[in-house]
Amino acid sequence: MHSLEIKNLNVSIEDQPILKDFNLTIPKGEVHALMGPNGTGKSTLAKVIAGHEDYEVTSGSIELDGQSILGNEPDEISQAGLFLAFQYPLEIPGVSIANFIRAAKQSRLEEGNTLDAVAYYKELYEKMDALKIDRKFTSRSLNEGFSGGEKKRCEVLQMSMLEPKYCIMDETDSGLDIDALKIVSEGVNLMRGPDRGFLIITHYQRLLDYIIPDVVHVMFDGRIVHSGNAQLAHELEAKGYDWVKETFASPTVQ
Amino acid sequence: MNNTQAILKSEPKWLEELRNQGTQDYKTLPVPTAKDENWRFASLFSTEAAEFKPSSEPSSQSKDLCLKQSQLLDQSSAESIYLDDHLIKKTSLSDDLKAKGVLYLSIQEAIDEHPDLLKKYFLKQSTELGSEKYFGLHASHVKAGSILYVPKGVEIEDSIINYYWTDTEKGLICPHTLIIAEAHSKISTIDVFNSLSDSNQAMSISVSNIYAHETAHVFRKVIQNFNTKTVSFQLDTTIAEKDTSVKNLALNLGSAKARFENQVKINGSGAHVKMYSLTVAEDQQEFDQRTFQTHNAPNSVSDLLYKNALFDTSRTIFSGLIQVAEGAQQTDAYQTNRNLLLDPRADANSLPGLEILANDVKCSHGATTGNIDPEELFYLLSRGISHRVAMQLIVLGFFEEIIDELDSESLINTIRTLLETKFSAKLS
Numbered sequence: 232m233h234s235l236e237i238k239n240l241n242v243s244i245e246d247q248p249i250l251k252d253f254n255l256t257i258p259k260g261e262v263h264a265l266m267g268p269n270g271t272g273k274s275t276l277a278k279v280i281a282g283h284e285d286y287e288v289t290s291g292s293i294e295l296d297g298q299s300i301l302g303n304e305p306d307e308i309s310q311a312g313l314f315l316a317f318q319y320p321l322e323i324p325g326v327s328i329a330n331f332i333r334a335a336k337q338s339r340l341e342e343g344n345t346l347d348a349v350a351y352y353k354e355l356y357e358k359m360d361a362l363k364i365d366r367k368f369t370s371r372s373l374n375e376g377f378s379g380g381e382k383k384r385c386e387v388l389q390m391s392m393l394e395p396k397y398c399i400m401d402e403t404d405s406g407l408d409i410d411a412l413k414i415v416s417e418g419v420n421l422m423r424g425p426d427r428g429f430l431i432i433t434h435y436q437r438l439l440d441y442i443i444p445d446v447v448h449v450m451f452d453g454r455i456v457h458s459g460n461a462q463l464a465h466e467l468e469a470k471g472y473d474w475v476k477e478t479f480a481s482p483t484v485q
Numbered sequence: 486m487n488n489t490q491a492i493l494k495s496e497p498k499w500l501e502e503l504r505n506q507g508t509q510d511y512k513t514l515p516v517p518t519a520k521d522e523n524w525r526f527a528s529l530f531s532t533e534a535a536e537f538k539p540s541s542e543p544s545s546q547s548k549d550l551c552l553k554q555s556q557l558l559d560q561s562s563a564e565s566i567y568l569d570d571h572l573i574k575k576t577s578l579s580d581d582l583k584a585k586g587v588l589y590l591s592i593q594e595a596i597d598e599h600p601d602l603l604k605k606y607f608l609k610q611s612t613e614l615g616s617e618k619y620f621g622l623h624a625s626h627v628k629a630g631s632i633l634y635v636p637k638g639v640e641i642e643d644s645i646i647n648y649y650w651t652d653t654e655k656g657l658i659c660p661h662t663l664i665i666a667e668a669h670s671k672i673s674t675i676d677v678f679n680s681l682s683d684s685n686q687a688m689s690i691s692v693s694n695i696y697a698h699e700t701a702h703v704f705r706k707v708i709q710n711f712n713t714k715t716v717s718f719q720l721d722t723t724i725a726e727k728d729t730s731v732k733n734l735a736l737n738l739g740s741a742k743a744r745f746e747n748q749v750k751i752n753g754s755g756a757h758v759k760m761y762s763l764t765v766a767e768d769q770q771e772f773d774q775r776t777f778q779t780h781n782a783p784n785s786v787s788d789l790l791y792k793n794a795l796f797d798t799s800r801t802i803f804s805g806l807i808q809v810a811e812g813a814q815q816t817d818a819y820q821t822n823r824n825l826l827l828d829p830r831a832d833a834n835s836l837p838g839l840e841i842l843a844n845d846v847k848c849s850h851g852a853t854t855g856n857i858d859p860e861e862l863f864y865l866l867s868r869g870i871s872h873r874v875a876m877q878l879i880v881l882g883f884f885e886e887i888i889d890e891l892d893s894e895s896l897i898n899t900i901r902t903l904l905e906t907k908f909s910a911k912l913s
Contacts, residue, residue, distance in 0.1 A: 281867050282866075282867070283863055284863075304866065304872075305863060305866035305867045306866045306867075306868075306869050306870060306871050306872070306875075308867075309866070309867055309868055309869035310869045315867050317864065317867075320864070321858070321860055321861050321864040323861055323864070323865070323878070323879065323882060324882050324883065324885070324886070325881065325882025325883055325884065325885025325886060326878045326879070326881075326882040326885075330878070331865075331868070331870075331878070332868075334865075334868075334870050334874055334878060335868040335869050335870050338868075338869045338870050338871060338874065339869060372882070372885070389868060393868065393869070
């Protein structure tokens with residue numbers, strides 16, 4: 232079972248259903264894009280998979296390589312191999328990037344083992360260079376005073392340092408100019424491989440010019456209503472989300 | 486009237502008079518109550534000071550233990566170690582510093598060798614923040630103390646460290662730190678307040694007076710880490726003259742109740758003063774902080790940042806006043822108090838104040854009290870970091886902007902370790 236598999240997931244916030252019998256399987260080695268208008272539940276899906284406690288899961292399952300992760304703590308889910316790149320990465324005053332990623336890597340070691348500091352910094356610097364992040368950033372407080380592009384690059388840096396099995400990227404393209412978009416996409420493309428699956432959540436087709444997806448899903452009103460190949464993203468861009476609403480709204484009306 | 490007995494050998498007449506005045510003040514000034522503006526929200530005055538007495542000479546066993554534990558940093562320019570107000574060790578300055586005229590004296594040495602210097606500066610600055618009565622008690626009893634005199638143009642690289650320990654049940658200590666920095670001098674000092682055991686209830690009434698003369702650079706750090714039975718007063722006054730750069734930084738970890746009065750008087754233009762404090766309060770600890778930034782001259786800057794992290798049912802009180810005198814134009818004065826509540830039962834009180842008589846100034850004060858943002862926590866957890874480590878990172882991160890101001894890497898590490906040791910056990 233080499234996949235991230237979400238089955239019949241129903242999620243509510245304050246009794247308001249957000250995800251409705253949601254189904255999605257991302258096999259390792261594939262990049263799936265999830266597109267859809269605002270408010271259809273894309274970000275909710277990302278947070279629920281990552282273990283955010285604010286959402287009430289009323290039924291369904293989430294399995295990572297056959298193991299249920301639903302109901303687990305966010306740190307356990309991360310250690311199981313999931314990474315969520317945040318749409319709005321938080322600013323953590325006084326916690327440097329270097330110490331933060333180090334703590335995250337340290338948490339993956341057996342109790343009593345400590346991270347090899349020299350090897351750690353070598354890897355960190357290499358990956359920062361690849362993402363064109365100034366090495367001086369290591370001592371800066373996490374995301375504090377970063378531009379939108381710097382925050383997103385920092386997310387991809389963390390992703391690349393933690394080497395997850397499945398990556399969920401929530402609107403990573405928002406707030407990026409074209410140069411930053413290219414750098415971030417290169418970073419993601421370098422991580423693509425047979426042992427890793429991606430879910431790229433985006434509102435626009437633009438990012439998918441740089442990260443070519445294997446499958447594109449269209450989400451509307453809490454579920455996936457249509458799937459296709461990379462061409463679908465272009466079709467959506469051309470027709471607009473009103474087309475989605477017109478075409479797929481009716482079946483959900485009771 | 487009772488005359489206070491001389492406590493040190495061959496005390497001069499003027500000191501005897503100061504002691505008598507202290508005794509008098511202690512006896513006649515009323516015990517504060519929570520109705521006094523300077524004591525709002527506080528409870529420290531409920532501790533009966535009369536129960537605490539100066540201690541006799543400590544045993545050689547205690548002295549040995551104390552020496553072993555007085556190891557804050559590997560490097561210093563000189564150190565004094567006091568146990569229950571008895572001097573048990575004092576290292577001397579380098580020949581080079583001595584040749585340049587630097588003096589590092591106990592009060593007894595100052596009486597014997599530099600009486601004029603002592604007379605000019607000793608016990609001259611009381612507090613105006615409410616503990617005048619206890620300053621009196623200090624003046625009448627003080628015998629342990631370090632007097633540092635840095636002559637014009639002399640810069641001292643490594644810190645001077647003063648350790649003040651207690652070890653006696655109901656013991657009273659009255660540590661005194663006096664720093665006189667002449668023009669263009671530069672000095673950094675550390676005072677460490679500590680208890681040799683966890684079990685003795687002591688009272689400490691410490692006083693520090695700093696005189697930063699024109700263009701002097703002074704950085705004083707205080708680590709207050711008494712055991713959690715001890716009651717501590719820390720009454721600090723700094724006089725900053727023209728173009729000085731003065732920083733003080735207090736790390737508050739210990740004591741059942743600790744009252745910290747910190748006043749800075751800026752008497753010259755171009756002075757740049759920073760006042761920092763970081764506190765970790767737990768269990769039923771009470772940290773009561775009163776500050777006073779007085780600008781008597783134009784064109785100077787004072788910047789205060791006090792940060793408190795509170796666990797359990799602990800309490801903190803911050804009450805700060807900025808006073809800008811008429812004519813002290815182009816003053817920049819800032820005052821910020823930030824409280825991080827790590828338990829809903831903890832109680833942080835904040836009373837900022839401004840009193841401005843000049844019209845062309847930049848002054849601000851602000852206080853915030855908040856909890857850890859659950860979204861921040863989720864962000865850290867989502868990277869695989871455990872709840873305990875995430876909390877540790879956030880709490881330590883909260884203090885980092887102050888820790889960043891420290892001037893030595895080894896002190897930074899020491900202070901981080903002290904902080905982590907204190908709150909790590911609280912996190913799950």
